[in-house]
Amino acid sequence: MIKLTFKKKSESFLSSQSMVYAPLKKPKVLISMGLKNDKRLLKLERFLKKMEYKGSALLEILHKTQEIYGYLNEDVLKYVSEAIELPLSHVYGVATFYSYFKLKQSGEHVITACMGTACYVKGVEKIISAIEKRFCVKRGGSTADGKLSLFITRCIGACAIGPTILIDDNVVGNATKDIVLERIASTLESEKIYTCRYSKNS
Amino acid sequence: MDDEPIELIIDGIQVSAVHDATILEVAKQYGIYIPTLCDLEGLTSFSGCRLCLVEIRGSPKLYPACTTPVTSGMEIITNSEKLKEYRKICLSLLLSERTHVCSVCIANNNCELQDLSNKLGVDHVSFERNWTKHTIDSGHDFLVIDRNRCILCTRCIRVCQEIEGAHTLDLKNRGKDSQITIDFDALWGDSCSCTACRKCAKVCPTGAIYIEDELISKTKDKNVVSFLLKRRMYK
Numbered sequence: 001m002i003k004l005t006f007k008k009k010s011e012s013f014l015s016s017q018s019m020v021y022a023p024l025k026k027p028k029v030l031i032s033m034g035l036k037n038d039k040r041l042l043k044l045e046r047f048l049k050k051m052e053y054k055g056s057a058l059l060e061i062l063h064k065t066q067e068i069y070g071y072l073n074e075d076v077l078k079y080v081s082e083a084i085e086l087p088l089s090h091v092y093g094v095a096t097f098y099s100y101f102k103l104k105q106s107g108e109h110v111i112t113a114c115m116g117t118a119c120y121v122k123g124v125e126k127i128i129s130a131i132e133k134r135f136c137v138k139r140g141g142s143t144a145d146g147k148l149s150l151f152i153t154r155c156i157g158a159c160a161i162g163p164t165i166l167i168d169d170n171v172v173g174n175a176t177k178d179i180v181l182e183r184i185a186s187t188l189e190s191e192k193i194y195t196c197r198y199s200k201n202s
Numbered sequence: 203m204d205d206e207p208i209e210l211i212i213d214g215i216q217v218s219a220v221h222d223a224t225i226l227e228v229a230k231q232y233g234i235y236i237p238t239l240c241d242l243e244g245l246t247s248f249s250g251c252r253l254c255l256v257e258i259r260g261s262p263k264l265y266p267a268c269t270t271p272v273t274s275g276m277e278i279i280t281n282s283e284k285l286k287e288y289r290k291i292c293l294s295l296l297l298s299e300r301t302h303v304c305s306v307c308i309a310n311n312n313c314e315l316q317d318l319s320n321k322l323g324v325d326h327v328s329f330e331r332n333w334t335k336h337t338i339d340s341g342h343d344f345l346v347i348d349r350n351r352c353i354l355c356t357r358c359i360r361v362c363q364e365i366e367g368a369h370t371l372d373l374k375n376r377g378k379d380s381q382i383t384i385d386f387d388a389l390w391g392d393s394c395s396c397t398a399c400r401k402c403a404k405v406c407p408t409g410a411i412y413i414e415d416e417l418i419s420k421t422k423d424k425n426v427v428s429f430l431l432k433r434r435m436y437k
Contacts, residue, residue, distance in 0.1 A: 074386060087363075088385045088395065089372035096374040096383075 040068050044076070048083050055086045058094060062101060071102040099153055107142040107149035109187055112166035116155030124163035128152070130177045131184065147188060210276040225267040225278060226254055236280050237289060237318055239296075239407055240355035241268045244427035245364055248356050252292045253318070256280050264288065290324050298329040299378070300336075301350040302408075309409030312418045315353060336381065341391030344414045345403060349381050352410040358382065358402035365430055370396040382410075401426060 047064045051057040061080055066072055072095050081091040095101045113119075113128050128150070132138060135148055142149040158164050161173030165180050167187055172180060207218040212225075212234055219228040224247065229236050239251035249266035256267045259277035264285070267278075279285070296302075296315065304310050319325075336349040356373065359382070363369045370393055374383035385393045403411045404423040413421050 078386060087369035087372070089369060089383055092383055092386050093372040093374050097376050 041076075041079075043068050044080075048080070051084075053084050055084045058084065058086060058091065062091075062095060066101060071105050074103075102151070104142075106151070107146045109147060109168055109184075110149045110151065110166075111184060112151045112153050112156075113139075114154075114156050114158075114162065114164045114166075115152045116159060116162070118159035119155075119162040119164055122163045124165070124175075127163060127165065127175055127177050127180050130181060134181055135184065148184070208272050208274045210272055210274060210278065212278045213280055219272045223272055225256060225265070225270050225272055225276075228272055229267065229278075229280060234280060236267050237322060238268060239314060239318060239353065240357060242357050242360075242405055242424065242427055244431045245357065245360040248360065251296070251353070251355055253289050255285060255288055255292075257282055257285060286322070289322055293319055293322060293324045294327045294329055296353050297324070297327045298331045300332060300334045300352065307351060307409045308412050309351070309418050309422075312422055313409060314407035332378075339384070339390050340414065341389040342393075342396070343391070343398070344416075345390055345396075345398065345400070345411065346414055347382065347384070347390060347411050348409065350410075351408045352382060353408055354380055354382075355407055357405045357407065358411055361401045361405050361427060365427055366397060366399050366401055368395050368397050368399075371402060 044065060048061065051061060058080075061084065062072065065076055065080060069076060077091055077095060078088065081088045095103065111131065113124055113131075115124060128139060131150060135143060135150075137143045137148055137150045139150050139152050153166075156164055156166065156171070158171060158173060161171075163175050165172045165175045167180075167183055172183060205221070207220060208223075209216065209218050210228070211217070212229055212232065215232060215234070217228060217232050219231075226236055226238065226241065226247075236256065237253045239253050240248045241251075241254065247266075247268040249269040252266060254267040255264040256270075257279040258265055258270075259279065267280070293315075297319070302315065304313070304316055307313065310316070334350050338346065338348045338350070340346040354373070359371045359373065362371045370384055372383055374381055374387065384390050385395055388394075390396065400413060400421070403413050403421050404426045406412070406422070409418065412418055
């Protein structure tokens with residue numbers, strides 16, 4: 001879907017020799033549509049500048065945006081598409097294509113269940129339904145109080161220790177119903193751990 | 203070397219082709235029929251419908267004719283029993299994917315999907331149908347999109363991007379949830395980039411995009427792309 005363009009050798013050589021930086025393109029619309037001019041936006045802006053506002057860097061920019069904001073905000077995506085001069089529909093298409101990107105704000109704690117073939121065969125479905133029942137959360141959604149989100153993903157690449165469940169960023173391998181429920185409960189009780197560094201500081 | 207014509211055989215007929223031509227182009231040139239649904243002259247090939255699959259002797263795989271370039275000495279079969287069966291399956295899958303009911307469709311008798319089904323003899327669908335219930339967006343002044351009739355040929359996306367240059371339409375989600383999106387999942391009436399050029403309605407093979415209060419036979423115009431490309435002075 002995305003064409004990546006790589007710099008030719010001669011180009012990078014030239015730029016490093018002469019030390020002349022190409023003038024950066026300024027995005028036409030800086031702050032609009034209710035976007036707060038806060039630290040997060042500043043950080044994103046810095047990253048966009050680093051990427052030289054190139055459309056080919058869309059995936060990296062989306063990754064960074066999610067890292068900064070915790071999810072892909074509609075307004076931010078509009079801002080990104082304006083800055084790197086890509087059609088809005090294309091940016092939206094890419095953001096919805098990859099299961100990694102989230103367009104909804106997730107809860108404080110995120111549980112990601114692997115639904116890859118190996119984990120599925122090993123019975124991850126039972127664990128997921130147990131979590132759903134115990135914490136009143138539906139897959140792909142969050143609890144009413146916004147404490148917990150449950151997401152499904154396709155293979156996190158740890159098939160040998162399946163079924164695998166990610167609690168925030170910690171992998172629980174060879175997961176069973178009891179272990180997972182206990183771990184989630186203890187995570188919920190413990191001090192708040194922000195999966196996203198900037199989620200509350202703004 | 204590149205200028206030398208390439209010699210190949212299609213369905214037992216010796217043909218010659220220019221370098222970089224695709225199988226479909228050559229076949230069209232020699233009047234050999236290969237069914238297509240997503241391909242449209244003037245737009246980039248997408249090879250999404252898999253109806254133009256052909257056999258190449260010496261290879262167990264099937265190749266989409268619209269994107270496979272010809273090489274010299276190729277022996278192509280376009281109409282074997284195996285291919286007929288495969289194309290029927292492809293069409294059945296397309297029909298079962300969404301809600302395709304000809305009797306209540308605006309594009310009845312003007313539908314490429316229907317025409318091909320008749321031509322290839324798909325009189326029933328053996329797969330379980332999905333009967334999707336996607337919303338119909340008629341928020342635009344005259345353009346309407348009914349995603350239940352969409353076969354995701356992406357003609358509208360390509361015509362919007364390559365000919366009109368607005369890139370209002372694109373694909374969202376993946377797999378069976380794939381759909382046409384307008385801008386940022388907006389309603390068509392709220393779209394900020396749509397120029398209302400109607401080209402998407404003109405090239406739509408089914409009744410997914412149509413113009414309100416206009417006969418679909420009047421709307422549809424497959425030649426609009428090649429017509430516009432011919433008019434462009436600087437190519």
